[in-house]
Amino acid sequence: MPPKILILTVSHGASHERAAAALGKALLEARPDLMVEAWNGLERSARWFRLYYDSYQIPLRYWPRLWGWIEGVQHRSRSSGPGWLYRRGAEPLFGDIETFGADVVIATEVGMCELAAMLKREMAARFRLVAVVTGVDADRAWAQPEVDLYVTAPGDPAAELEAAGVPRAKVLPCGQPVDPAFASLPDKPTVRARLGIRPDLRMVLVLFGGAGWGKPRRIVDALNQVKRPLQAVFVTGCNRRLQEEVQSLCRDDGRCRVLGWVDNMHEWMAAADLLVSKPGASALIEALDCGLPLLAIDPLPGNERRACEWIEKQRVGYWIKDPQSLGPSIARLLENPAGLDRLRERAQALARPRAAYDAAEAILELLGSNR
Structure with missing residues (x-):
């Protein structure tokens, strides 16, 4: 059976999905025998949880200053939301992940990273977990002990992860994955x-x-x-x-x-x-x-x-x-x-135009150590 890699993302903005697509493409170029799937994690969660997760759009549209304060609190917090609520809302997603039987799970959004870490921590899931931090800073909630590898931009995001307690050996500051086409302009x-x-x-x-x-x-x-x-x-x-x-x-x-x-x-x-x-x-x-x-x-x-x-x-x-x-x-x-x-x-x-290839290489090494 080919190794299975699952990429969890969301459709909030373009960066999470674009990073997921870039990594999927680079992984399959390196190992065509892989089974790689990318899921919008919210589409496989409870409907009420999707509504909760999308509710940020209300203050963002009508009270942007309020949203700025909320986002600032989330940026500094150990979790982007209540654990009990995430646990209940993601039950269908957890079931789908267990059925898929991934060897490696990759999260390109912080809430998806928290959910995958929760699944490893509370249900003894055995997959390796990779967190792909997009942008030029890192929310505190990315720092989850269950994460095996962080892919991030060098500089501020890597330093913020280390300040949050992430061991330096887990951080790969190769850059945010972009479409491999950017590597040969x-x-x-x-x-x-x-x-x-x-x-x-x-x-x-x-x-x-x-x-x-x-x-x-x-x-x-x-x-x-x-x-x-x-x-x-x-x-x-x-x-x-x-x-x-x-x-x-x-x-x-x-x-x-x-x-x-x-x-x-x-x-x-x-x-x-x-x-x-x-x-x-x-x-x-x-x-x-x-x-x-x-x-x-x-x-x-x-x-x-x-x-x-x-x-x-x-x-x-x-x-x-x-x-x-x-x-x-x-x-x-x-x-x-x-x-x-x-x-x-x-x-x-x-510039780090080969970030997707560098991340794929590290993920494949992680995959090899898990089989």
Whole structure:
């Protein structure tokens, strides 16, 4: 029977699912005989538990400051929620995991990590547990004694795990797993020709996250303030209504192209000179892996604002705190090649485009020790 690897994720934002997909692809490239499955853990849990887990969207939408406080408390807490509630809500998921009989379970979201650790601790499950920490910091609740291996970005997340009591030997600071395609990027002239992007103009890539959040009129107005000729590509994710809104705003502007969901983000980033985006974990890490400078806009309270602080500390881009400064900031960077190059060099120094392969190698070593 082939070895079984189960990846637990959730659909909150794009980073958890993208990390899961990247790891699954890298594992199967290394060992085609593996049985690898990725599950949305909430879809296999009790319905009331899914509603509870998704309830963060209410304060996030209506009382963002309240959500910022709640998220800050969760960031520092030993658990992201009550253990008794997690135990009851995840009973169906626990049954499915036991039936699947995984040799290794990989969690790409902190709550899924807590649930898998609970299953090992309370029901004597024998699988190896791998925690994949996304983003540029680590919630305290990732630190579970039952975890055998942590995959994380170097620097702050690794240090935070160690400060929370995780033994250094368990931490692999290889970077956040991204699609293996980021490890072999095409050169800019080649990819621009393939995508139909003019080679003689600067290109601004605008992202709204996988779910498609943002205020497109503000961004279009900012681009209209830039006197230098440019071209812009908008990627609106899964939000069809947002895509139609941006298309309407750009209807008479030949500089702009509007896309929905794309599966070749590595190519669009490789073609771009500057990224304007919410600072979600996937957008930030993938931009680093492409050496793409970032202007971070509209961060959500909590981890995205901490990501903005990290962006400025590491000098890989800027946090646009005043919406009125977006247009002048774009213009200033596009007119300053040396400044763009400095940001690009800093991003390249932090890039870990082979993280999925490095993580897969470590997971396969763990798998070998468990059989």
